Amino acid sequence: MQSFTAEDRALLRTPSSPPDSVIPHIFRVPSGDSGRPMGAAYGRPFARPAAIDGCAHTRCWEPEPLRAPVLDGDEAAPNLGGGTLFALLRPGASSAIARYSPQLADERWRRIRPFTQDAVAVVAPACAYLAERLMVVVTGHVDWIVNVCGYPMKADVVFHPVMIRRSVSRDDVAWSDKWRRDCRSLLLRISEVVVPTAGPLEFAALNGQSVTIPYTHLELQLLESWARGQSTARRRRSASVLLALSAGAGLDAWEVQHLRRHDIHVTGSGIVVDVAGAAPRQSVVTERWEQLLIDGFRDVNDGDLVFGSADRTTTFNMVTAFIRNTDRGNEPNPLPTRMRATWIAEHLAARTPADLIMQAAGTSKAEHLAAALVHVPELHTSEDRRRVLAETRGQRTR
Structure with missing residues (x-):
């Protein structure tokens, strides 16, 4: 040192x-400034000093973010939902994700569970949040996009920046500005991996005070x-x-x-x-x-x-x-x-x-x-x- x-x-x-x-x-800075654009620099993995034995923190799960295989042809997004990415995580990480049980009707949760778990597997090693919090954010987003709005359960649809912008700016929920920012950040991290072809997108400021x-x-x-x-x-x-x-x-x-x-x-x-x-x-x-x-x-x-x-x-x-x-x-x-x-x-x-x-x-x-x-x-x-x-x-x- x-x-x-x-x-x-x-x-x-x-x-x-x-x-x-x-x-x-x-x-x-005036309150009307736009938020940060989605792009490769927005969701870089947090540096981590070293793995800690027995720690449930995502920093200690994987040395590098998973890189999902990109499909050929017109589909630019990887095939989330088959459990293939979820199975790649170490036992501690996959167990923590599997234990999560949201307050959703059983039918709704069964429909989106594999897809949600694979999405969290993509972002978990690249951010500083616990698996439970990641599952809360991603489950809520996927449930709203798929079960409520009726969009197809495809990664390039669910995690497109436009959909993320719609989801975090909903006015039917009493979310704090900080929670909306956290959700936006986590979802954009997933988007950068699973929708690599999406262009930059400006996000409106979620409050009038920059952090x-x-x-x-x-x-x-x-x-x-x-x-x-x-x-x-x-x-x-x-x-x-x-x-x-x-x-x-x-x-x-x-x-x-x-x-x-x-x-x-x-x-x-x-x-x-x-x-x-x-x-x-x-x-x-x-x-x-x-x-x-x-x-x-x-x-x-x-x-x-x-x-x-x-x-x-x-x-x-x-x-x-x-x-x-x-x-x-x-x-x-x-x-x-x-x-x-x-x-x-x-x-x-x-x-x-x-x-x-x-x-x-x-x-x-x-x-x-x-x-x-x-x-x-x-x-x-x-x-x-x-x-x-x-x-x-x-x-x-x-």
């Missing part, structure tokens, strides 16, 4: 800001009040470390929930975090969030997890459920993705060398970092984009 020099730690801990008169103002838009300074203050104002010590600890590590060190939700106390090193020159997982690295907590983090794990033992129950053994993503059950007021939704985007935007605004940001963020896509300049209007120029791309190659300007 590559370590930072003392100078680099100082840059990451205390981003030097320009004079007040030219401090870039982080802004919001990648940085928080404002006021919103961060409100989120700190949310973290410190929880009703129990455990909730205060989990909320504090989630906010401090995501908004202060650029960690994602999966990394936060697997972090242990001995991974966090409090030194005289700042707090350094050893991050394991898909992108092992070190990150440095910005000074603004140091005290919140220290207050959060003050009573945590050295080997214990800092988020959630200290001795839990579950591996699924529990951050969303935690946030949903926290004590909430009038603050903005606490979203780890937006917290991480805020950390990136603040470092870009302070002109922190881009190679340092990438190293601490655990990302290898220089273009993504340059694209984040859109959230710093004064630096959203072709010249600054070229500067950021050059700095990702080690050609620092400061």
